[in-house]
Amino acid sequence: MGGIRLERSLLELMKKRRSIRKYKKEHVPLKKIYEILEAGRYAPSGANQQPWIYIIITDERLKEDIRREAEGVEKKFHERAPEWLRKWFGEQGITAEKSFLTDASALIVVASDTKAPYWLESTWISISYILLSAASQNLGTLTYTPSDTVFLRRMLNLPENYRLVAILPIGYPAETPPPKTRPRKPLGQIVHQNRYGLKKL
Amino acid sequence: MGGIRLERSLLELMKKRRSIRKYKKEHVPLKKIYEILEAGRYAPSGANQQPWIYIIITDERLKEDIRREAEGVEKKFHERAPEWLRKWFGEQGITAEKSFLTDASALIVVASDTKAPYWLESTWISISYILLSAASQNLGTLTYTPSDTVFLRRMLNLPENYRLVAILPIGYPAETPPPKTRPRKPLGQIVHQNRYGLKKL
Numbered sequence: 001m002g003g004i005r006l007e008r009s010l011l012e013l014m015k016k017r018r019s020i021r022k023y024k025k026e027h028v029p030l031k032k033i034y035e036i037l038e039a040g041r042y043a044p045s046g047a048n049q050q051p052w053i054y055i056i057i058t059d060e061r062l063k064e065d066i067r068r069e070a071e072g073v074e075k076k077f078h079e080r081a082p083e084w085l086r087k088w089f090g091e092q093g094i095t096a097e098k099s100f101l102t103d104a105s106a107l108i109v110v111a112s113d114t115k116a117p118y119w120l121e122s123t124w125i126s127i128s129y130i131l132l133s134a135a136s137q138n139l140g141t142l143t144y145t146p147s148d149t150v151f152l153r154r155m156l157n158l159p160e161n162y163r164l165v166a167i168l169p170i171g172y173p174a175e176t177p178p179p180k181t182r183p184r185k186p187l188g189q190i191v192h193q194n195r196y197g198l199k200k201l
Numbered sequence: 202m203g204g205i206r207l208e209r210s211l212l213e214l215m216k217k218r219r220s221i222r223k224y225k226k227e228h229v230p231l232k233k234i235y236e237i238l239e240a241g242r243y244a245p246s247g248a249n250q251q252p253w254i255y256i257i258i259t260d261e262r263l264k265e266d267i268r269r270e271a272e273g274v275e276k277k278f279h280e281r282a283p284e285w286l287r288k289w290f291g292e293q294g295i296t297a298e299k300s301f302l303t304d305a306s307a308l309i310v311v312a313s314d315t316k317a318p319y320w321l322e323s324t325w326i327s328i329s330y331i332l333l334s335a336a337s338q339n340l341g342t343l344t345y346t347p348s349d350t351v352f353l354r355r356m357l358n359l360p361e362n363y364r365l366v367a368i369l370p371i372g373y374p375a376e377t378p379p380p381k382t383r384p385r386k387p388l389g390q391i392v393h394q395n396r397y398g399l400k401k402l
Contacts, residue, residue: 006207006210006211006214006337007236007334007337007338009207009210010207010211010214010240010333010334010337011239011240011243011334013207013211014240014243014244014330014334015243017243017245018245019245034388034392035208037388037392038212038388039211039212039215041385041386041388041391042212042215042216042218042385043215043329044218044219044220044332044344044383047286047289048289048383048384050385050386050391052391053391053392053393053397054391054392054393055392055393055394055395055396055397056392056393056394056395057395058394058395059395062395062396085248085318088248088249111397117286118346120321120322120325121321121325121344121346121367124321124322124325124326124329125325125328125329125332125344127326128244128325128326128329128330129215129329131245131326132211132333133208133211133212133215136207136208136211137208143245143322143326145319145322155396156396156397157396157397157398158397159397162397166322182245182249183249184242184243184251185242185251187235187238187239187242190242190251190253190254190255191235191238191254191255191256191257192254192255192256192257193256193257193259194256194257194258194259194260194263195256195263195356195357195358196254196256196312196357196358196359196360196363197358
């Protein structure tokens, strides 16, 4: 596994992976989902506390309930969003409709124990591992963070010390977003040398 | 790159990667560091704002200054840390001494634009991409988050809207931490089905 081969294929995977908002109504075996979560388990964490939990949602009724509540929350959010973000949503075709919450084969609800040091940071590393692992299996994912999560806490019986971090729909992609819709800043723009603003050593 | 091969080697890489606190005083070519940061650039981000910047610290004098200030901050932190964390630090041999800040060939200071939506979450995905990319090149890294970052803002001339997120020392490992020192929780313990506490579909 070592050396240049993995290094290149890893970078290719990162470049190729795109957030997926449209999913085929096609079942992903639970075994595959477990394999992907196995990756998330190996993320490093503050004081090795591994504060994350993963709730796999496959119950169709529950997915519908989550979608309905989430769309209500998003509708309010879109109405109050700043001008530039509303414009970006418009360009990207992102609306308050969250069909991925019912179309994706499963939803992975990631929550985290807020008593652990660096619980949020650690949990996002774990999420990253899950995103890349899913991409390596040609499965689509999205990091969906509802603007209000009270409804989910209630629906999922989440204990007080856990905070909802993200919902990751997971399924077979029904879209192939073109690379140009998510251009990245050139490295020269985001790398500084020794001090902010310095570009040469 | 597709299919089972990458998927397995990716999981192997994630399992193998360990946080490294001891580094050889051996130079890592800047070209390699750029290759690693190239991976970080491809992380997904809230509204594609890519809020992260990377400041590569290779100036020896600056590394020494950072270490001195950081050790002062850590000394206070260790004194005030809760009992369980002090115990864990003791078991792991983690002290307020931060030799990795001068021994590692370079420090990548990751900062993030707090005006971007989900700046912290997005930046930790970018950091994860960097950690995995470095591991794929057999380079050691650590996500070091000083408990106070005021000194770094000043030293690096960081503008007001940027927040320091982590310092990633990067270099050739001078230790091989045994796997048993970071056991992971079994998947059965952290996975729930449809609702918190439910373990069967």
